Amino acid sequence: MGLGERSFDVAVDPELKIELGKQGIFVTTIQELYNWGRKSSVWPMQFGLACCAIEMIATTMARYDLARFGAEVFRPSPRQADLMIVSGTVTKKMAPQVVRLYNQMAEPRYVIAMGACAISGGPFKQGYNVLKGIDRYIPVDVHIPGCPPRPEALLQAFMTLQKKIDEQSLTGENRPRYLNVDAPGEFPVPEQGEHDLVPASNPNVWTVPVVIR
Amino acid sequence: MSESLLEAWNRPPTIEVDGEGELLEVAMGPHHPSTHGVFRMDVVLDGERVIKLKPVFGYLHRNHEQIGQTVGYLQMMPYTDRLDYFCSLTNNWAYALAVEKLVGQAVPERAEYIRVILAELTRIQNHASTIGFLTQEMGASGTPLMYAFREREKILDLFESLTGSRMMCNYMRFGGCRVDMTEAHLNAARKIVTGLPRFIDEFENLLTSNEILMARSQGMGVLKPDLAVNAGITGPMLRASGVNYDIRKVDHYGIYDRFSFRVPLGEHGDIYDRYMVRVLEMRESLKILEQALKDIPAGPFIDPKAKIRGFKPKPGEAYGRIEAPKGELGFYLISDGGTSPYRFRIRPPSFINLTVLEDMCIGQNVADVVVVFGSVDIVLGEVDR
Numbered sequence: 288m289g290l291g292e293r294s295f296d297v298a299v300d301p302e303l304k305i306e307l308g309k310q311g312i313f314v315t316t317i318q319e320l321y322n323w324g325r326k327s328s329v330w331p332m333q334f335g336l337a338c339c340a341i342e343m344i345a346t347t348m349a350r351y352d353l354a355r356f357g358a359e360v361f362r363p364s365p366r367q368a369d370l371m372i373v374s375g376t377v378t379k380k381m382a383p384q385v386v387r388l389y390n391q392m393a394e395p396r397y398v399i400a401m402g403a404c405a406i407s408g409g410p411f412k413q414g415y416n417v418l419k420g421i422d423r424y425i426p427v428d429v430h431i432p433g434c435p436p437r438p439e440a441l442l443q444a445f446m447t448l449q450k451k452i453d454e455q456s457l458t459g460e461n462r463p464r465y466l467n468v469d470a471p472g473e474f475p476v477p478e479q480g481e482h483d484l485v486p487a488s489n490p491n492v493w494t495v496p497v498v499i500r
Numbered sequence: 501m502s503e504s505l506l507e508a509w510n511r512p513p514t515i516e517v518d519g520e521g522e523l524l525e526v527a528m529g530p531h532h533p534s535t536h537g538v539f540r541m542d543v544v545l546d547g548e549r550v551i552k553l554k555p556v557f558g559y560l561h562r563n564h565e566q567i568g569q570t571v572g573y574l575q576m577m578p579y580t581d582r583l584d585y586f587c588s589l590t591n592n593w594a595y596a597l598a599v600e601k602l603v604g605q606a607v608p609e610r611a612e613y614i615r616v617i618l619a620e621l622t623r624i625q626n627h628a629s630t631i632g633f634l635t636q637e638m639g640a641s642g643t644p645l646m647y648a649f650r651e652r653e654k655i656l657d658l659f660e661s662l663t664g665s666r667m668m669c670n671y672m673r674f675g676g677c678r679v680d681m682t683e684a685h686l687n688a689a690r691k692i693v694t695g696l697p698r699f700i701d702e703f704e705n706l707l708t709s710n711e712i713l714m715a716r717s718q719g720m721g722v723l724k725p726d727l728a729v730n731a732g733i734t735g736p737m738l739r740a741s742g743v744n745y746d747i748r749k750v751d752h753y754g755i756y757d758r759f760s761f762r763v764p765l766g767e768h769g770d771i772y773d774r775y776m777v778r779v780l781e782m783r784e785s786l787k788i789l790e791q792a793l794k795d796i797p798a799g800p801f802i803d804p805k806a807k808i809r810g811f812k813p814k815p816g817e818a819y820g821r822i823e824a825p826k827g828e829l830g831f832y833l834i835s836d837g838g839t840s841p842y843r844f845r846i847r848p849p850s851f852i853n854l855t856v857l858e859d860m861c862i863g864q865n866v867a868d869v870v871v872v873f874g875s876v877d878i879v880l881g882e883v884d885r
Contacts, residue, residue, distance in 0.1 A: 333533050337560055337587035337881055340537065341667065348649040363533040370802040381559045384530055405820055410579065435585075435667060 293446035315405055318457050325369075325395065326357075326452040333361035334388070337375025339402040340436040346438040363380065365391040371449070372441075373427075376404035376411055377418040379484050386476045389425045393474065394465030397452070399444050400427045402412035403434045417500075425474055426464075526866070530559045534637055534870035537880035540858075541869065547867045553858040560884040561648075568763045568844030569733055573599055573674070574808055576844070577872040580831075582845065584882040586626045589618045589659070590824040592672035598820030598831035599752060603813045608803055611676035612755045614838075617689055617826060618671070619822075620785040620792070624696065625652040626825035627736075628703070631792045632864060637874035638716045644707060645775060650700045658688050676802025686793060688864065693789045700782055707780070717771035719870035721860040724769060731856045735827025735849050737876060738836050740766035740773040747823035754822075758795075759788045771875040778877075780870040825879050846885055850878035851881040 299314055307314055347361065349355045362368045364413060366386045377385055389398065400421055403409030408419040422429065428451060429444045436444075455463050464470040471491065477484040488495075521591055526622055529540035538559035541805070544552040567614035568576050593615055609614075632645030635806065652701045657665045662685050663669040663678070671678050681689075725741040738745055746763045748756040764780035766773030793844060813835040821830035829851025837840040853876050860867050 320783045334531060335537050337562075338539065338582055338667065341585060344645075345649060345653070349646050349654075350650065350653050364533075375537075376560060376562055378561055380557060380561065381530060384538075384559075388531055410582070411567070414567065416561050437666065498527055 296424060299443060314441060322453050322455060326449040328357045328360075328371045329397070329448070329452075330360045330368050331358055331370040332365055332371050332388070332392070333363045334378060335374050336381065336385075337402075337404065339374035339405070342435045342438055343372055343374045346441045348368065351438040351442060351444070353442070355423050356442070356449065357448060358445060365389075368392055369395065370397045370399065371397045372401050373405040373421045374401045376409065377421050378416050379418055379479070380416070381482060382418045382421070382424065383478065385474050386424045386474055390473050390476070395463060397428045397448055399429045399431065399441075400423055401431050401444070402436055403432060403439060406430045406432065410452065418484070420493075423493045424477060425489075426492050430460060479494075507761055510878075516592055525870075528869070529650060531555075534873065534880060536633065536874075539880055541873070541881065543861075543866065543869065545866055548867075550861050550864055550866060550869060553861045553869070555854060560880045562881070562885065564846060564885045568846075569825065569841055570837050571814075573811065573841070574812060575619070577672070578668065578670045579672055582830070582881055583848065583885065584666055584824065584850065584879045586629060586879055587622045587825050588667060588669045589622045590822060590829065592669065593619055594822045594824065594829045595613050595831050596672040596674055596820075597822060598818050599813075599818050601839070602816060602818035602835055603674070603811070605675045606803060608676055608800045609755075610680075610799040611799050611801050611803075613654070613792050614677050614681045615672065616756070616759075616792045617681070617789060617796070618662075618756060620789045621655050621658070621689065623785045623825045624782050625655045626877075627782050628652060628699075630874075631703070631707070631775060631778055632873055634771075634871070634874040634877075635713065637870045638712060640712070644703070646700070647703060648704070651696065654692050654695070658685065658692060659662055661685065661688070671805070673802055673808055675806030676800070676809075678802075680801040686796065689789070690793050693786060693793065696786055697783075700779065700786075708776070713775070714772065715867070716871055717766070717775060717875070719770050720864065720868050721771045722858060722876060723860055724770050727856060727859060728769070731855060732767070732852050733827070735824070735853065735877075736777045737827065737853050739763060740777045741769035742766055747821060747828055751821065751823075753820075754790075759791045761785075761787050770845060771871060774875045774877075810839065810848060812837055813844050821847070823866055824849055827853055846882075848882040848885060849878075850880075850882040851885075854878055854883060 304314060345351060347359060354360055371389055371392065400406045404411060406420050408417050411417040412419055429447050431440050431444045433440055457466060475489060476484060524545045526543045526545060527540060528543055530538040540556035542554040542556060543550055564579055567579055577592060578594060580591040583591050628648035632648035635644040659665045659669055661683060663671040709715055723741050725743050728738050728741045729743060742765055744763055749763060761784045763781050764777050764784065766777050815835055815837045817834045819830055819832045822830050829849055830847035832841040832845040833841045
């Protein structure tokens with residue numbers, strides 16, 4: 288079963304499901320119930336890095352109201368959080384801490400890279416102290432461009448993440464990492480080397496993009 | 501760590517230690533909900549009391565000064581937005597002022613008025629958010645901050661319609677502003693200004709005589725005026741200690757000498773005074789805004805003869821400073837005649853205001869450290885640069 292193909296659609300005829308619903312009978316699959324529960328209460332980590340953090344705060348406030356999507360509970364501790372919003376510039380001094388925080392989060396865990404700096408280094412890419420994208424060390428689920436992205440962009444990214452969670456299958460080849468015994472649960476924390484972070488990237492997560500002209 | 505810093509850290513504590521039990525060293529940050537980003541405080545505790553505190557910077561060092569020395573003068577303007585990302589317009593102004601001093605560029609009357617209007621709106625939204633964050637540090641989880649952000653969104657809407665961006669405005673140019681503030685924008689600003697007194701009244705009703713706020717802030721984190729002056733503290737923190745120093749009054753930059761406004765001063769230099777000075781400054785900013793919106797003249801919004809792109813100033817140096825919401829923000833430029841400055845230096849108010857953090861925190865309980873820290877009003881983009 289591929290990603291995007293809902294197991295429920297295979298198990299029960301959708302029309303039959305609607306018909307049963309009219310009779311007051313609710314049928315579902317474990318997977319659908321499980322994913323519905325997880326996507327409806329994603330707890331982000333209260334974790335701001337730079338400018339984008341202010342837009343993240345604005346998103347949680349009354350006007351944009353992230354609570355409508357079940358994600359208003361910002362947890363200060365990584366142990367209680369499901370979602371890490373990397374909101375801002377990751378410097379080379381901060382990158383080991385970000386990876387360590389990600390390692391401390393409990394599975395299932397997701398990452399949104401918010402803003403140009405978090406996805407690529409942004410305007411500071413040429414600088415000597417800025418990491419050129421957090422996806423070099425940890426797997427990122429949703430990237431949001433913008434400097435800083437508007438709150439609507441963060442809401443859009445969050446809805447994209449919810450869709451992604453909803454489409455995860457619990458078994459088979461495409462099952463998530465935490466259900467796969469062989470998949471890595473910890474990601475190596477980089478260290479300050481003589482000139483740069485060592486290693487410069489995690490090859491299991493990120494490979495040098497090949498430009499085809 | 502250099503030798504002298506290590507010595508400073510290893511020196512004996514300045515206050516009496518109980519003697520029973522062990523000292524505990526706690527690293528608060530860089531991931532800590534109260535550190536406004538990625539700041540670290542290494543605190544040595546005797547029970548609950550703070551014995552020593554060492555700030556650790558650099559987790560958001562984005563090499564602004566090095567970038568400033570490699571890109572052109574105009575290209576640096578968007579980077580100044582990202583210094584203090586709450587107040588991008590005042591950062592723009594300080595940088596534009598420094599370059600204007602360097603090349604001897606005059607600014608048209610209307611542009612000066614636009615700058616004052618935008619800077620005072622920036623000050624109001626910054627102070628409102630700061631008070632919101634400060635109360636959040638005391639445990640008021642959300643409500644004052646939500647009120648502050650509700651008003652902030654209204655101001656940001658104006659910024660967005662005028663400059664094209666909510667936060668990173670990139671609006672000032674050398675010799676004026678990028679686009680004109682039309683009558684529709686001015687009317688939007690007037691509407692915001694008429695609504696703001698009600699918000700400040702509401703805010704004050706909620707907070708000023710609030711028992712928890714008074715208990716947590718009065719007599720806490722006292723900063724003596726002589727220490728504040730010696731350490732180079734500026735902005736609301738200095739004025740809360742009772743020192744009458746406002747660059748708008750001292751330097752007469754822009755057209756601030758045309759407006760009548762007062763400089764609110766504190767008496768005790770504690771956290772409550774810092775809160776109160778910010779509230780009163782919002783009211784004074786409203787006075788300036790009312791006068792500026794009434795008097796704004798017609799005319800060009802940028803000097804038509806101003807050279808914006810690819811200019812090469814004559815060799816020389818200039819220091820432009822303004823009263824940013826957090827304190828004295830200065831840009832120091834040395835030109836060697838090239839397309840980019842030979843030396844580009846930022847004098848950030850947040851960083852210099854943080855230097856007295858240890859003096860304010862010693863002897864306090866560890867729970868009060870976050871409140872003292874919140875009352876300093878820092879933004880890490882500016883601290884680490």
